[in-house]
Amino acid sequence: MKALNDIKILDLSEKLTVNLATMYLSSFGAEVTKLEKPQEGDAARLWQPLKNNKSIYFNFLNGGKKSITLDITTPEGKEIFKKIVPLYDVLCVSYKPGIMDSMGLGYEDLKKIKSDIIYASYTYFGESGPLKNKPGSSIVVQAKSVAMDMTGVINEEPVQAAPSIAEHYAAGYFATGIVMAVADKKKRGIGQKLDISLQDSMFSCIEAAPVAYMTIGEVHTRKGNFDPSCAPYDTFETCDGYVAVGCATQPQWEKFCDALGFEDLKNDDRFVDNEGRRTECLHVLRPLLAEKIIKLKKNYVEKKCCALGIPCSRVMNIQEITDMPNTHENGFTTKFMSEKLGDLIYPTIPFELSKTPADSFKDAPKLGENTKEILEHAGFNTDTLKKLIDENII
């Protein structure tokens, strides 16, 4: 038996965030049906990278899901929608706040049709609060999440988290919230509304910034690659590239000095404890280290540090990490033999459940592949379906 075997999800969203969340849930056994606009479908069906003119990206995010086409903005479409909603436990929506309500399909309306429905909403700024209707985009929401202010080089422009870091946080919370709600339904028999926003999701990951400001008035803004809590915890340039190294404890600092032969720094009174290293980091310790490390090779620094247990790695690009033996040994990527697109390489789901493992990947559905099956199941006959197709409602 799969972990989420008996959960049925109707997903009205498109593009990345919610589809990633429902991909996770689908991989663990939930039955996910995408509800798409007739003719066009999910915009991500056209997104790069493509193979045989089909989107690998879409195929990855939507494998194993079903697809029904339905135009819920038409009166007939709305009525059909209300008939199929009771077949599902969870409804996922990523429209702007108020859109579903204005169509008479909001949480309060749907609760009347199915009292224990779980209504999961994803928006830029949330479904409550003074900015709920503010127009959003990924970069604009990131600007309002503090994380952007914290990323980049000192005194230079802030940097957005790339490529879709914020959306991944939101997808993680969205999927978690849904499983919590279905668990609650199992326990108490009730449904509820889930309201995940991109802004809340990204703001949740700003680490110690609030407490640093509240306790000592320290503003955690962008500081390049070093960490304000401990030192040296930074990226350094070597003679042939960059390395990142992290010393967060006293033994790590001492071993780091041993590994690279920095006896003088190890014995320097200014750096005997973390507080000294951290407060002197930017103007004293960092320049001293930089001067020494620029003379070394990146692989040498990495090897010497790792041998003594100091977290350290050369900075790698997407090619280096994807091709690295560790990536294959630990299954971070997998080969997927797609019937539609041929052999593909996919990143895998980043968590493993020993007893209920994730399903192997499957192909995504064709647009409307399951419309007939689902509507027949909901009681519509062939003649009605034909009429609905002619009228472009399904």
Add this chain to the structure above:
Amino acid sequence: MGLFDGVKVVDFTHAYAGPFCSLNLGDFGADVIKIERVDGVDQARAWGPFKNGRSGYYASFNSGKKSITLNIASKEGKKIVFDLVKEADIVCSNFKAGTLEKYGIGYDDMKVLKPDIIYATISGFGSKGELSKLAAYDNVVQSMSGIMDLNGFPDKCHTKIGPAVGDSYSGLMLLLSIVIAYYYRLMTGEGQKVDVTMLGSLFSMLEYPILEYANKGKIYSRIGNKSLYCAPCDVYKTKDNFVAVTVKNNDMWDTFATKLGIEKNDKFSTNEGRLKYNNELKKIIESKFSSMFADDIENMFNDTDIPAAKVMGIAEALEDEHLSARDMVVEVKDPIMGPVKLVGNPIKLSENKPVLNRPSPKLGGNTDEILKGIGFNNEQIETLRKKGVI
């Protein structure tokens, strides 16, 4: 009522990744018992900022947890772990792979005593291969995963995402895997082991560059704040700060250009043209913004459908009306540090309100209470203390 009311978590987590996960379980009602080793307490207790001798860092991710100190290498300590696990539902840890097994309290040891336990671990790089024995920190994992290479400007150094995403994101992935295992346990009564790696978690966030490279041989690297798909969509310098703006289509562009008094130019009339002449466009926009305050720019688009926002810093965020209305900024009265504001919980469920206003524990602050809960009396507790077990 919280979903996890009555759920007990034996929490071996430390630093940031693991505590971020168990914090979320506690927010929704779980009783989280944090085991702090007498031979090496949570290293975050030594991380700044400090107030009245207390680590604000630690206090940020351990709200509402209970702390017991324990020498898990001792026979008595191990027995206490087993007694706690017998009454628990979930065990969490984020040691490097193999650490708890070394102490004889790995999953195989625990499931004998408590077959339906959910045993959840975060490790750095995975359980296989030569990296498995290494400790991991966020900056190193960001560096290895490709994220650092993908962040920042093409003509400048690779950039770490400021906050430690390697920790919080792997903590979030562990949370998701725990709730899935929890649901399965509700249905079947069966426990299991769930595993997350920091490196695998960050790597999975790069699905688009991975799919491009692994299937098409195309290597993506950092492009700064630009968008590959629309322009202007970037971060622009203003008189006092920076603003992010996204113009998605021609209608938005017309509105944007009119508001800023940008002269009509055929080069910019289509999205394609704006992408092609993006650098030139950025100069024009910044020449307009250079005499304007970021707040005024954000406000000037309030009556349009153009997304625009000042890049907000922490000081302002803590006073932000919207974040407060969303319960994303919450006040906690810490017994040592006094009142502080912390980040709230982003999982907004209408029938499960997180409990967010609880302080974090003092080191071993709940040792006696926890031991009494599993049958120890005062005298026995004193003996354990003298022997250095607690």
